[in-house]
Structures are given as structure tokens and as C-alpha cells.
Amino acid sequence: xxSLIKGTVAGMIVSVALSGMAMAQTIRMGxxxxxPPYNFINDAGQVDGFEREVGDELCKRAGLTCEWVxxxxxxxxxxxxxxxxxxxxxxxxxxxxxxxxxxxxxxYYPASPSFFVAMSGQSVDLxxxxxxxxxxxxxxxxxxxxxxxxxxxxxxxETIQAVRNGEADAVLADSDFLAPIVAESNGELExxxxxxxxxxxxxGIRESDxxxxxxxxxxxxxxKADGTLNTMIKKWFGDDAATF
Amino acid sequence: MFEFCVEPxxxxxxxxxxxxxxxxxxxxxxxxxxxxxxxxxxxxxxxLLFGFCGAVASRSAIxxxxxxxxxxxxxxxxxxxxxxxxxxxxxxxxxxxxxxxMALCPEVTEPIRRGNDFVVCTAAKLPLNADPQWMHETYxxxxxxxxxxxxxxxxxxxxxxxxxxAVPKAQIETAQAYGMTSxxxxxxxxLPQMWIYALPGLSNLWAIxxxxxxxxxxxxxxxxxxxxxxxxxxxxSAFSYPHPNWQLWYFLGLLVFYLLLTWVSDRAFARxxxxxxxxxxxxxxxxxxxxxxx
Numbered sequence: 001x002x003s004l005i006k007g008t009v010a011g012m013i014v015s016v017a018l019s020g021m022a023m024a025q026t027i028r029m030g031x032x033x034x035x036p037p038y039n040f041i042n043d044a045g046q047v048d049g050f051e052r053e054v055g056d057e058l059c060k061r062a063g064l065t066c067e068w069v070x071x072x073x074x075x076x077x078x079x080x081x082x083x084x085x086x087x088x089x090x091x092x093x094x095x096x097x098x099x100x101x102x103x104x105x106x107x108y109y110p111a112s113p114s115f116f117v118a119m120s121g122q123s124v125d126l127x128x129x130x131x132x133x134x135x136x137x138x139x140x141x142x143x144x145x146x147x148x149x150x151x152x153x154x155x156x157x158e159t160i161q162a163v164r165n166g167e168a169d170a171v172l173a174d175s176d177f178l179a180p181i182v183a184e185s186n187g188e189l190e191x192x193x194x195x196x197x198x199x200x201x202x203x204g205i206r207e208s209d210x211x212x213x214x215x216x217x218x219x220x221x222x223x224k225a226d227g228t229l230n231t232m233i234k235k236w237f238g239d240d241a242a243t244f
Numbered sequence: 245m246f247e248f249c250v251e252p253x254x255x256x257x258x259x260x261x262x263x264x265x266x267x268x269x270x271x272x273x274x275x276x277x278x279x280x281x282x283x284x285x286x287x288x289x290x291x292l293l294f295g296f297c298g299a300v301a302s303r304s305a306i307x308x309x310x311x312x313x314x315x316x317x318x319x320x321x322x323x324x325x326x327x328x329x330x331x332x333x334x335x336x337x338x339x340x341x342x343x344x345x346m347a348l349c350p351e352v353t354e355p356i357r358r359g360n361d362f363v364v365c366t367a368a369k370l371p372l373n374a375d376p377q378w379m380h381e382t383y384x385x386x387x388x389x390x391x392x393x394x395x396x397x398x399x400x401x402x403x404x405x406x407x408x409x410a411v412p413k414a415q416i417e418t419a420q421a422y423g424m425t426s427x428x429x430x431x432x433x434x435l436p437q438m439w440i441y442a443l444p445g446l447s448n449l450w451a452i453x454x455x456x457x458x459x460x461x462x463x464x465x466x467x468x469x470x471x472x473x474x475x476x477x478x479x480x481s482a483f484s485y486p487h488p489n490w491q492l493w494y495f496l497g498l499l500v501f502y503l504l505l506t507w508v509s510d511r512a513f514a515r516x517x518x519x520x521x522x523x524x525x526x527x528x529x530x531x532x533x534x535x536x537x538x
Contacts, residue, residue, distance in 0.1 A: 025373075026373045026374040027373070028373060033474075034474070034477075036480060036482045036483075037482050040482065040483070041269060041474060042269070042483065042484070043252075043267040043268065043269050043483055043484045043485055044267065044268035044269065045267075045268035045269040045271070045272045046268070049482075065374070067373075067377060069377075069380070070466075071464065072461070072462075075330075078334075079464075081360045081361050081362060082334055082337070082338060082362045083341070083361075083362050083363065083364065083369070084337075084464070086373070101360050102360075155473070155477075157473075157477040157478065157489075160478065161489060164489075180480040180481070180482065181478070181480055184480050184481060184486070206361045206363070207358070207359055207360065207361055208358045208359070208361040208363050209361075
């Protein structure tokens with residue numbers, strides 16, 4: 001009986017959705033939800049962070065209804081191309097390698113440096129030691145080519161853990177992610193180096209989805225033009241953050 | 245949840261903890277225990293059904309049916325679970341969407357596969373883009389149930405086939421001597437006696453199934469392990485309740501949950517075993533009882 005009711009309700013929703021297709025198009029926004037302050041799951045269980053705020057504003061300007069979905073970083077591109085969601089907005093740097101598989105909008109966050117972070121008071125060999133990085137990131141690629149031993153982890157949090165428990169000498173990740181962690185570590189962690197890797201951060205979109213890319217490009221452009229994007233960057237990354 | 249939780253940074257001690265443990269995120273964590281139990285409750289009978297069909301098919305006198313049964317069991321048993329779970333749900337999902345695309349929008353002439361992209365028309369999406377999030381989650385969950393059932397069905401199929409063959413030949417010959425048809429023989433002699441041989445193997449499978457549930461997150465379902473990892477990870481002051489890495493405590497909680505689950509299932513299988521033992525010949529019950537859930 002219950003399933004019967006559910007089925008009927010679902011059927012009604014489907015028919016309503018079909019008839020309302022001409023109205024606002026619904027776009028599913030894929031993010032990782034584990035990379036504060038870019039994106040994270042807040043205490044209420046909702047996607048929050050810089051990208052949530054930017055994404056919601058972009059959808060408003062592009063006249064789209066947006067639904068937020070989280071997905072593991074590892075499989076975030078395969079799930080985009082197979083159509084489980086329509087955009088990747090997850091602190092993903094625009095790289096030539098990724099651009100072969102998906103398309104990127106113009107950047108909504110300018111290039112920022114990456115930090116090496118290690119336990120305080122230790123001399124770390126950044127070119128020959130053991131460096132932790134999240135798998136399939138530009139930082140992991142950088143470490144692999146630098147001559148250091150790369151240890152990869154599925155989530156950003158695990159890379160920090162690896163440094164704390166001595167599995168890795170240092171971690172390489174975006175400065176915006178590491179800075180608050182170092183600041184709140186009571187002096188246990190410190191920044192031991194920095195590196196400029198990669199360009200800005202853009203929204204990933206399927207190559208066959210030119211319409212959506214055009215809409216988002218336009219919306220990002222307008223947010224750059226009227227300064228709202230810079231305000232949001234300052235709110236989430238501090239006054240010293242690079243702006244447009 | 246409580247009224248005094250408005251300003252978490254001002255709270256201390258037990259008040260802080262009571263607020264912390266009742267955040268929306270923790271509620272999602274508690275709910276995910278239900279998700280796992282529901283998955284087990286739905287997967288076990290479905291897998292048993294798949295296994296039963298597989299076992300009957302692989303013992304069939306009709307050759308093509310036998311080939312299908314044997315191929316299913318051999319194929320799924322041979323592929324590593326993790327590979328299977330990465331591949332099958334996406335394949336199932338794309339398969340369903342492909343069929344819907346063909347049926348719902350035949351007017352679209354562009355190919356579905358464009359380079360790397362898998363693109364079906366808006367109406368063929370499953371669920372539709374505009375559908376509320378719970379429908380997407382339910383769909384993902386059902387795909388997970390189906391994938392689990394296919395994998396564990398193959399293992400169950402092999403266990404059941406072995407059990408069918410373990411029923412003493414004398415029983416079957418006696419039934420034939422009484423003039424039973426093969427259908428009567430199956431339902432009245434083979435099936436009731438088979439369970440006693442199948443149960444030890446099935447209880448093992450159940451234990452493996454309970455411990456395979458963390459694979460759920462690979463399928464995009466947020467299960468208890470996902471939430472334990474997420475909640476336990478270090479929280480900076482970007483969150484309302486900052487804390488250091490507490491994963492150990494969360495995973496200890498999971499340990500208790502899984503131990504409890506195993507203990508309850510062990511008892512349930514012991515009772516089932518006692519029940520199936522009633523009125524059985526000595527030989528079968530002795531061998532089978534020696535292997536219960538160990």
C-alpha cells in the first residue's frame with residue numbers, strides 16, 4: 001500500500017515536472033563537500049562554502065534552478081560525463097589535461113599558491129622526502145615530477161592526517177585550504193614552502209553542453225564586472241586573497 | 245535542535261556536546277544506520293532469489309538455461325567486488341537511460357555517446373533533473389540494492405547448488421521409487437532438505453554482506469562509514485563546532501554497531517538452524533551443525 005502511494009506520488013511529480021519543463025531548467029551542481037573553505041558540508045548537513053555562495057548566485061543570474069550534489073573527488077569527472085550531474089564546482093583548477101575530457105568555464109577564482117605544510121620544527125626535504133597530496137590533483141602531479149616520493153589520499157583530510165602521524169614529511173595543497181588548518185593547529189603545523197602551480201579555478205561542464213557553458217560564462221563575467229565575485233572571495237578567503 | 249544551541253561558540257561541556265550531537269549532520273549520520281539496515285533487509289531476500297534462480301538454472305536439464313546459470317555464477321564470482329561495483333551501477337543506469345531515450349525521444353538524431361559524454365534527452369534522464377533530491381537518492385539506493393543482489397546472488401547460487409547436490413541420493417531414489425514426478429520430488433524432497441546444507445554457507449555470506457555495506461559510498465549512497473569519516477575529520481572554525489580529529493571515536497561507534505549486528509545475526513542463524521534440523525535425518529544435521537556460522 002505504502003509503495004502504491006509512493007508510486008502515485010512519484011508519478012504525479014514526474015508529470016508535474018514534465019509539464020513544467022518550459023520553466024526554469026534544473027541543473028545539478030556536483031561538488032566534493034570536503035574542501036573548506038571552497039566547499040564543505042556544514043553542521044546542518046548542507047553544502048556550504050565559497051563555491052556554494054558563488055554557485056547559487058550564478059544560477060540566479062543564469063535563470064537556472066540548482067540542486068547540490070556531493071561526489072567523491074576520485075570519480076567526480078566520470079560521473080559528470082555519464083550525466084549524474086551537470087557541473088563540477090569543486091575547487092578544480094583549469095588544466096590542459098582535464099580540458100581534454102571536459103570543458104571549463106572562465107575562472108571564478110584566480111590562481112592561488114600551493115603550500116607545503118609540515119610538523120613544526122622539522123627540516124623537511126621537499127625535493128626528496130615523502131610528500132602527501134590528494135589523488136588526481138595538480139599538487140599530486142607536481143610532487144610526482146619533483147623527485148619527492150608521492151603518497152596519495154582520496155580525501156584532503158587524510159593528507160593532513162598523514163603529516164600528523166608521520167606517514168608523510170609534508171603535505172602539498174592549496175594555500176586557502178591549508179592556511180586555516182595551520183592557524184588553528186596551536187603551532188603544531190607550519191608552512192615550510194610554497195609553489196605556484198596551475199591556473200585559476202573554473203567550473204567543469206560536459207563538452208557536449210555548450211549552452212550551459214555559455215550561460216555560466218556570461219554569469220561569471222557579470223559577477224566579475226559588478227564586483228560581487230571579489231566581495232565573496234574576500235569574505236571566504238580573507239582580505240589578502242587575490243581578486244579580479 | 246535545542247533552543248540553547250543558537251550560539252555554539254558560547255557553549256561548554258555537556259551543553260556543547262548535546263548540541264553537537266544533534267546537528268543536522270549528526271541526524272543524517274543516525275539516519276544512515278537505517279539506510280544500511282534497509283539495504284541489508286532488501287538485499288538479502290533479493291540476493292537469495294537471484295541465487296535460487298541461478299542454482300536451479302545451473303542444474304537444469306535444458307542446456308541453454310544451464311549455460312546462463314553457470315555463466316552468471318562464474319562471471320560474477322570471478323570479478324573483484326570493487327571493480328564490479330564501480331562498473332555495474334553505471335552500466336545499469338546508462339542501460340536504463342538508453343532504453344528510455346529510445347522510447348521517449350525517438351526524434352533526437354544526435355548520438356548518445358559524444359566523445360566522452362553520455363547524453364540522453366532531458367525526458368529520458370533517470371530520475372529527471374528536476375526531480376527532488378530524495379528521488380535521486382532513492383534511485384541510487386535501489387541501484388545499489390540491485391548491484392549487491394547480483395553479486396551476492398552469484399555466491400548464494402553456488403552455495404545453494406552445492407546444497408542441492410548434498411541431499412543424499414537415497415532420498416531422491418526413494419522418492420522416484422514412490423513414483424513422484426520431478427516437480428513433486430523438487431518441492432517435497434529436495435527443497436526442504438537442502439536448507440540444512442545451505443545454511444552454514446548462507447550465514448557466511450550474510451556476514452560478508454554486512455561488512456560489504458561500506459561499499460555503498462562507492463555507489464554514491466552516504467552510508468555510516470562516509471558520515472563517520474566526514475564527522476570525525478578535523479573541523480576548523482569555518483564550522484560551528486570546531487574540533488580536532490575525532491575519527492577514532494566515530495569508528496569505535498561503528499565497531500560496536502557491526503559487532504552487535506553480527507551477534508544478533510549469529511543468534512538468528514542458530515535458531516534457524518535448530519528449526520531446519522527438526523525432523524531431519526541424523527547424517528545431514530550433524531555435518532551441517534558443525535559448520536554453523538563459524
